[in-house]
Amino acid sequence: MAKNLWREKGMVNLAEKIYEMTGENVYLCYLCGKCGAGCPMADKMDYLPYQVIHMIQINDMESLNAKSIWICATCFTCSVRCPRNLDVARIMDGLRTIKVRAQEQTIDLREVEDLDKLPPIALVAAGRKYT
Amino acid sequence: MERVGVFVCHCGRNIAGVVDVKKVVEEVKKHPFVFHAEDYKYMCSAVGQNLIQEAIKKYGLTSIVVAACSPRMHLETFRTAAMSAGLNPYKVEMANIREQNSWVHEDPHVATEKAIRLVWSTINKVIGNQPLKKVRSNVVKRCLVIGGGIAGIQAALDVANSGFEVILVEKSPTIGGRMAQLSETFPTLDCAQCILTPKMAEVARHPNIKIYTLSEVIEVNGSVGKFKVKIRKKPRYVDIEACNMCSECEKVCPQVVLDKDFNRSLTIRKAIYIPFPQAVPPAYVIDAENCYGVGTTRCSECVKVCEQNAINLFDTEEIIEVEVGAIIVATGYDLYPKEKIGEYGYGRYEDVIDSLQFERLIASTGPTGGELRRPSDGKVPKRVAFIQCVGSRDLQHLPYCSRICCMYTAKHAFLYKHLVPDGEAYVFYIDIRAGGKRYEEFIMRVQTESKVRYTRGRVSKIVQKGDKLIVHAVDTITGKPITLPVDMVVLAMGIVPNTKEIAEILRIPIDENGFLQELHPKLAPVESPIKGIFLAGVAQGPKDIQDSVAQASAAASKAIEILSKDYIEKEPLVARVNKELCSKCGVCTQLCPYNAVEMTPEGAKVIEVACEGCGTCVAACPSGALSLANYEPKQIFLMVDALLMKIPIPEKS
Incomplete structure (x- = not known):
C-alpha cells in the first residue's frame, strides 16, 4: 500500500511525493535556469521555477508556500524547453495539489463579500476545494 | 581415453568465501573422465600454474579444466602454462565460478551446487575439444586512414614514419579538417594554421603517404591483415601536379557562389577555387555543382587562361581498389x-x-x-x-x-x-x-x-x-x-560525429549518440570491436585537439603493431562446413557479418582468416551443415545435460 507521505508530517520526502503524483523526477534538474528565463510570469514570482524545484530537491517545505506555484499559468513554455525533459508545469501542479489536498484553507461562504455578484460555479468550485 | 584434470581456484576469499571449493573438488572427482582434481588459493600465481604443469606430467592428463574467474581474465595464462607442459592449448577450458557465481550469489549452498554443475559441464565440453592450431595469414603492410583532419594527419604521419605505406582518404578538396578553420587554439593561443600547416606539408611531401582528396571509402571487405578497400575518387577537374596556383582561372571565372564549407557562408568564392591558401594538395578545384563548364553548356573561361593546361572539364570519377592491413577511422565531426x-x-x-x-x-x-x-x-x-x-x-x-x-x-x-x-x-x-x-x-x-x-x-x-x-x-x-x-x-x-555511413561500410557499431563504439571504454579506447580497425578523434567521442592527437598516435601504434608482424595469428575457433549436407542455399553467405563465407560450386566455404567464430551461420544453416570448431552440437548437448543433471546436492551446513 502506498504510504501517504504527506500525512506523516516530519517524514515527508517532497521529491518522492512529487514523483508519486506527477511521475517527474526533480533530481534530474541541474538548475540551468532556462525555465525561469523563459517564464512569462517570472517577474510576478517570489521564487523562479528552478528555485522551487531546487527547494523540492533539498526537501524545503517552504516551496509549498511559494506564491509562484499559484502564479504559474501552466503555459508549458518551461516544460517544452527544459533540457532535462522535466515537465515543470506539472511539478507546479503537483505542489498545488498537495496544498489543496491538505485542506489547510477553508472558505466561509458567509464571509465572502459580494456573494451575489460572483459566478456561482466559482463558488461551488471553491467550496469543493476548500472544504 | 581422455584423462581430465580439474583445478579449482579459491581466488583468495573471492570464490572460497561463498563456494565450498573442497566440496566441488570432491564431487567432480566422481566424473568418469576426471583423473585428478585439486584446489589452490591462487591458480593464476606461478605456484598455481606449476601445480597444473606438474599434474599434466604426473598423471598424463589430456585435458584441463580450471574453475576460476572469467576466461577473459586468465584463459591465456592457463593455456600458455599447459602448452609448456606439452598440452594443446585448445584442450584447456575455464569454468567461470567467480563473475557468474560467487560474486552474484550469497547463499553458499546454492553457489556450491551451481559451481559443481558449471565445472561438470565444462568437463563434458573439454573432452570433445579437438587439438587445434592457430590460423595464420599474411599481412599487407599498408594502412588506410579515413579522414584528413588533425587526427587522421597525426595517425598517417606516425604510421608512415614507422616505414609503412599509408593511404589517406579525405572527402573534401583539402586535408586539414576542422582545425584549419580555427583562429587560435586553447589554452596556449597558438594560431591553428601556424601549428597545423607544417603537419599538412609534412603529409604532402612524405614518400610513404598517398593522399586521396574528394574521395570516399565505399566498400570494405576482408579482415585484419588484408582488407580489400574500394575508394570513390570524385573528379577534381584540375590536375594536381600541373596546377601552379597562379589564380588566373579564379579571376576569369564568372560564377560566384557562397563559400558554404570553409568560410561557413560568411563570404563568397568562385566555382573554381582553393579552400584556403595552404591547402594540401596545393591545387585548384572545380565545384561541379556550380560550374557552367562541366554540364551541357561549356563556358571554358578557365581552360583558356590556364597556361599549365591543368584544367580538364571532362575529368571523370575513378574507383580505386587497394589492399590494406589495418584501418584507422578519423572522420571527425x-x-x-x-x-x-x-x-x-x-x-x-x-x-x-x-x-x-x-x-x-x-x-x-x-x-x-x-x-x-x-x-x-x-x-x-x-x-x-x-x-x-x-x-x-x-x-x-x-x-x-x-x-x-x-x-x-x-x-x-x-x-x-x-x-x-x-x-x-x-x-x-x-x-x-x-x-x-x-x-x-x-x-x-x-x-x-x-x-x-x-x-x-x-x-x-x-x-x-x-x-x-x-x-x-x-x-x-x-x-x-x-x-x-x-x-x-x-x-x-x-x-x-560524422560516422553513420562509414560505420555501415566498415560494419563497426556506433553508440547511442552516433559515436563509434570502442572495444572497451577504459582498457581498449582506440580499438573497434573488429580486429584491425582503430578509432581516432571525435568520431569516437567528443574531444579537443590535444586528445585527438594523443588518440591518433595511440591508434597508429595499434596499427603499427599489426603491420610490423610477418603474419597474423588468429583463434582457430571457426565455422566448418560438412559439404555432404550443404544444399548451397546461401543463407550463411548473406548473414555472415564478416563476409567470411563464400559460395562455391561444391558448397559453402569458410574463409578461416576472416571468420570470427560468432556462430551466426551455424545457427541459421537449415540443413545443419555448418558447425563451430570445439562447439560441436554434441558438446553443447553434453554441457546442457550436465547443467540440468541430478547431482548429489551438498548438505546445508
Missing part, C-alpha cells in the same frame, strides 16, 4: 544543426552565429582579414553574448557534454576582448568544465585579465529589436531575470 534550436533564432537573425563562424570571423585568414565585423551590417559589435551548451546536455537535442565548448567559448571571449578592447563580453554558462592541463588556469586568465562577464544561466530565447538582439536569461545565482541587448550572439554549438 559537424556542429549540431542550429536550425533545430528555434528559440535562438538562427536563420532569422543574421547576427546569431555559430562557433565556427565566429572562428572564421576572427581568423586572420578569414573573410574579414581578422577584423571582427558582424554579418548583418558590418559594424563592430560592442557587446557580444556567448551562449554555452547549445544543443549539448539537453535531452531534447544531445544528451552528452560536447567537452570543447567551455574552453573555446573562453577563448572566443578572450580574443573578442583583444580585438574590441572597449567591448563587453557576456558568457552564459551552466557549469564550466575545464578539466585539462592548464585549462582552469586559462579560464581564470580570461575572467580576470579580460574581465569577461560570466553569468550562470541558460538562455531561454533571443529576439530582435531594431538592430539589437535581446537575450532573455536569468542569473540563477541571484535569481534575477536578465534582459540583455547585444549586438551579436555566438552559439557554442554541440558537436555531432
Whole structure:
C-alpha cells in the first residue's frame, strides 16, 4: 500500500511525493535556469521555477508556500524547453495539489463579500476545494 | 581415453568465501573422465600454474579444466602454462565460478551446487575439444586512414614514419579538417594554421603517404591483415601536379557562389577555387555543382587562361581498389544543426552565429582579414553574448557534454576582448568544465585579465529589436531575470560525429549518440570491436585537439603493431562446413557479418582468416551443415545435460 507521505508530517520526502503524483523526477534538474528565463510570469514570482524545484530537491517545505506555484499559468513554455525533459508545469501542479489536498484553507461562504455578484460555479468550485 | 584434470581456484576469499571449493573438488572427482582434481588459493600465481604443469606430467592428463574467474581474465595464462607442459592449448577450458557465481550469489549452498554443475559441464565440453592450431595469414603492410583532419594527419604521419605505406582518404578538396578553420587554439593561443600547416606539408611531401582528396571509402571487405578497400575518387577537374596556383582561372571565372564549407557562408568564392591558401594538395578545384563548364553548356573561361593546361572539364570519377592491413577511422565531426534550436533564432537573425563562424570571423585568414565585423551590417559589435551548451546536455537535442565548448567559448571571449578592447563580453554558462592541463588556469586568465562577464544561466530565447538582439536569461545565482541587448550572439554549438555511413561500410557499431563504439571504454579506447580497425578523434567521442592527437598516435601504434608482424595469428575457433549436407542455399553467405563465407560450386566455404567464430551461420544453416570448431552440437548437448543433471546436492551446513 502506498504510504501517504504527506500525512506523516516530519517524514515527508517532497521529491518522492512529487514523483508519486506527477511521475517527474526533480533530481534530474541541474538548475540551468532556462525555465525561469523563459517564464512569462517570472517577474510576478517570489521564487523562479528552478528555485522551487531546487527547494523540492533539498526537501524545503517552504516551496509549498511559494506564491509562484499559484502564479504559474501552466503555459508549458518551461516544460517544452527544459533540457532535462522535466515537465515543470506539472511539478507546479503537483505542489498545488498537495496544498489543496491538505485542506489547510477553508472558505466561509458567509464571509465572502459580494456573494451575489460572483459566478456561482466559482463558488461551488471553491467550496469543493476548500472544504 | 581422455584423462581430465580439474583445478579449482579459491581466488583468495573471492570464490572460497561463498563456494565450498573442497566440496566441488570432491564431487567432480566422481566424473568418469576426471583423473585428478585439486584446489589452490591462487591458480593464476606461478605456484598455481606449476601445480597444473606438474599434474599434466604426473598423471598424463589430456585435458584441463580450471574453475576460476572469467576466461577473459586468465584463459591465456592457463593455456600458455599447459602448452609448456606439452598440452594443446585448445584442450584447456575455464569454468567461470567467480563473475557468474560467487560474486552474484550469497547463499553458499546454492553457489556450491551451481559451481559443481558449471565445472561438470565444462568437463563434458573439454573432452570433445579437438587439438587445434592457430590460423595464420599474411599481412599487407599498408594502412588506410579515413579522414584528413588533425587526427587522421597525426595517425598517417606516425604510421608512415614507422616505414609503412599509408593511404589517406579525405572527402573534401583539402586535408586539414576542422582545425584549419580555427583562429587560435586553447589554452596556449597558438594560431591553428601556424601549428597545423607544417603537419599538412609534412603529409604532402612524405614518400610513404598517398593522399586521396574528394574521395570516399565505399566498400570494405576482408579482415585484419588484408582488407580489400574500394575508394570513390570524385573528379577534381584540375590536375594536381600541373596546377601552379597562379589564380588566373579564379579571376576569369564568372560564377560566384557562397563559400558554404570553409568560410561557413560568411563570404563568397568562385566555382573554381582553393579552400584556403595552404591547402594540401596545393591545387585548384572545380565545384561541379556550380560550374557552367562541366554540364551541357561549356563556358571554358578557365581552360583558356590556364597556361599549365591543368584544367580538364571532362575529368571523370575513378574507383580505386587497394589492399590494406589495418584501418584507422578519423572522420571527425559537424556542429549540431542550429536550425533545430528555434528559440535562438538562427536563420532569422543574421547576427546569431555559430562557433565556427565566429572562428572564421576572427581568423586572420578569414573573410574579414581578422577584423571582427558582424554579418548583418558590418559594424563592430560592442557587446557580444556567448551562449554555452547549445544543443549539448539537453535531452531534447544531445544528451552528452560536447567537452570543447567551455574552453573555446573562453577563448572566443578572450580574443573578442583583444580585438574590441572597449567591448563587453557576456558568457552564459551552466557549469564550466575545464578539466585539462592548464585549462582552469586559462579560464581564470580570461575572467580576470579580460574581465569577461560570466553569468550562470541558460538562455531561454533571443529576439530582435531594431538592430539589437535581446537575450532573455536569468542569473540563477541571484535569481534575477536578465534582459540583455547585444549586438551579436555566438552559439557554442554541440558537436555531432560524422560516422553513420562509414560505420555501415566498415560494419563497426556506433553508440547511442552516433559515436563509434570502442572495444572497451577504459582498457581498449582506440580499438573497434573488429580486429584491425582503430578509432581516432571525435568520431569516437567528443574531444579537443590535444586528445585527438594523443588518440591518433595511440591508434597508429595499434596499427603499427599489426603491420610490423610477418603474419597474423588468429583463434582457430571457426565455422566448418560438412559439404555432404550443404544444399548451397546461401543463407550463411548473406548473414555472415564478416563476409567470411563464400559460395562455391561444391558448397559453402569458410574463409578461416576472416571468420570470427560468432556462430551466426551455424545457427541459421537449415540443413545443419555448418558447425563451430570445439562447439560441436554434441558438446553443447553434453554441457546442457550436465547443467540440468541430478547431482548429489551438498548438505546445508
